[in-house]
Amino acid sequence: MKEYYREINLIELKKQTKAIISEVPEHPLLPPLGIRKGKEVILKSRQAWRGPLIIEIEDRQVAIDPEIAAKIKIKEEVAIDAAV
Numbered sequence: 001m002k003e004y005y006r007e008i009n010l011i012e013l014k015k016q017t018k019a020i021i022s023e024v025p026e027h028p029l030l031p032p033l034g035i036r037k038g039k040e041v042i043l044k045s046r047q048a049w050r051g052p053l054i055i056e057i058e059d060r061q062v063a064i065d066p067e068i069a070a071k072i073k074i075k076e077e078v079a080i081d082a083a084v
Contacts, residue, residue: 023073
């Protein structure tokens with residue numbers, strides 16, 4: 001089975017799924033939170049009523065506004081069966 005990556009926005013990531021950040025918008029709060037290109041991220045939960053996404057990055061949990069999460073690009077690993 002080969003592994004491929006598809007690029008999506010952080011807001012599209014499914015819960016408990018790992019991905020690698022590939023692009024981060026200019027925002028003064030993101031670098032101090034550890035949100036940088038090349039970092040691994042896991043979506044832990046989504047809060048109700050368009051509340052923040054809770055992600056795990058660098059062994060800590062961080063809340064991200066959904067509007068900002070929609071601008072963060074990530075690479076999600078996708079396994080594809082070689083027989084297909």
